[in-house]
Amino acid sequence: MPVSKARAAEIALRRAKLVRLRREGVPFDDPRIVDELEYASPGAARKDLIRSLRANRDEEAAEASAYRQQENERLDALLNAVWPRATEKQPIFDKEGNVVGYELDTRAVDTVIRLIDRRAKLNGLDAPAAVELSGPGGGAVRLDHVSLAELNKLISTAGEPDTDEPDEDNEDLRYVDEEGEGEDDDDTA
Structure with a gap:
């Protein structure tokens, strides 16, 4: 059975008060929610909040579509x-x-x-650009034993093209294999 306009207005007002109280951090079992807003239980208030958020999301989606x-x-x-x-x-x-x-x-x-x-x-037709950060030789970037400064340096250089020349500034950013041994530049020649 459809809800009357008066009842729909009461529900909207109660839901608005519920949302305001929840935004203030009032828990569902607080008397201001259960008693003053006349919910049967904290669970009923929680369900009504979900209904309210879902209804608003649907209204927003309809407006965005229009x-x-x-x-x-x-x-x-x-x-x-x-x-x-x-x-x-x-x-x-x-x-x-x-x-x-x-x-x-x-x-x-x-x-x-x-x-x-x-x-x-x-219309969201463009695919997002894929960006990949890789370590030495195209392998994985090991982050388990890297300092915050080194991570920030990696982030700041992400997206720059690779060069064949060694980077003296990044000597301490060597790839470390699973056994924890550092990669030796002399062995790769």
């Missing part, structure tokens, strides 16, 4: 307006107004690319 749809429609309109200039060669005129050739409008092409990029971001 926003995404509206933005997609706007992007469609803009894309439709600029598409012909980006895909069909346009006449090039000299100073006297004579046609000297035909070319694509590169500004329109750039605009189309930006619109497509915006749509991909809006």
Whole structure:
């Protein structure tokens, strides 16, 4: 049976008070939650909080979906307006107004690319960039016996291209095998 508007308003008010009290750190078994808000038990209050959060999440998802749809429609309109200039060669005129050739409008092409990029971001179509940090010889980075300063140094250099030249600054960042022996640079030659 559907809930009346008055009852729905009471539930919303009680849930708002419950959320406020929980944000203040009040435990579920506190009398302010059980007695004042008239919950049958702390478990009932906990379930109602979960219902409230779930309902808000669903409302937020619906609003985000409506926003995404509206933005997609706007992007469609803009894309439709600029598409012909980006895909069909346009006449090039000299100073006297004579046609000297035909070319694509590169500004329109750039605009189309930006619109497509915006749509991909809006709809989550771009895959995240994968980044991998590896140790000497492409092996694993050992972190079990590395100092905080060494970790920060590794983090600051992550993403920089490898060089064939030895790095004197990182001599103390040698790979250590499972037995705990350091890798000797002279044995690798």
